[in-house]
Amino acid sequence: MLFRRAVVYKYVVTLKNQNRRYLDILGLLLSIISIVCFTQELLRSQNVSVGYLLGTLAVLGFVIYNLTQQAKKRKVFYSRALLIAGLVWMKMPYFSWLLFVFVILALLEYQAKYAIEIGFSDNEIVINTMLRKRYNWTQFSNIVLKDGLLTLDFVNNRILQREVEDDEDDDADEDEFNAYCSHQLALHHNSASRQQ
Template structure:
């Protein structure tokens, strides 16, 4: 190969992260409402204490994680919603309400999957596309792969086209070098 590179990694822009975050906040608020109702209307003292604990720890963990994420000296990017989901799931499980605990766990898993970093790997023998579930595409399935003005276009032989904006800085991946690499892989 001319360029000496055998793999490119392109980070795709995830345009829906804000929508997923709003949806997760609404789920957490619904759970807090249900815990508050349960805390005030249950006759079981242990359920009341676990519901009140969840009502206190969930917003508290959100606030702590939010302030830690805003701290410029913090080495981690904390997600406040992760801690909140943890305490909600834990509260429902302690009260042996398995259906709400399982449902929240499932929604939390979808939230984590939806906000992951989307990385397309273009290698010598295949293209790895980060859909859900992840997909590995052979070069034989492709008509064309082009990177132009920060837009990645994958043109499949079955007339399917995927276009995504990338967030890599322009100097990270020289477009002409990447396009030559892809043309060489498709003709091989």
């Protein structure tokens, strides 16, 4: 859980990360393209370059490992393969600037694959993304969790609607969460109107 402050969150809702599949495909494609380019450069050079050979074997090993883990329905990360590929790209006679692209992608992969958590406390709502976003209850007109879909309806007519992670939630939990949100919205909107 990413919430570490002393704030007690009555509810923490975890949203499904819809980007994980696309990030896995991107990591796989970049790894395969790197393997092909390294092998081509290895075959083209007259002397066997240990760097190209070890880089090709290491990236290929990580790709095979990740594919077997994916077949077992486990999470995979291509960051190690991308870091090694980036180091080998640095040695390549062309496109050596790809080192920076591969290192940045490798460093951002873990953060991009984390599921987003939304914490609901009596005072605020916090969306835990790369940059934590804090909202007051008065910034929302309605908050509903129904059939695994969380809807945050902002006062400025903006809507955030996302699927939540499957956690054996039954309808009683959704009803309890919706009652809590309705109570907090009414409480904070009433106190805000009294202050005006």
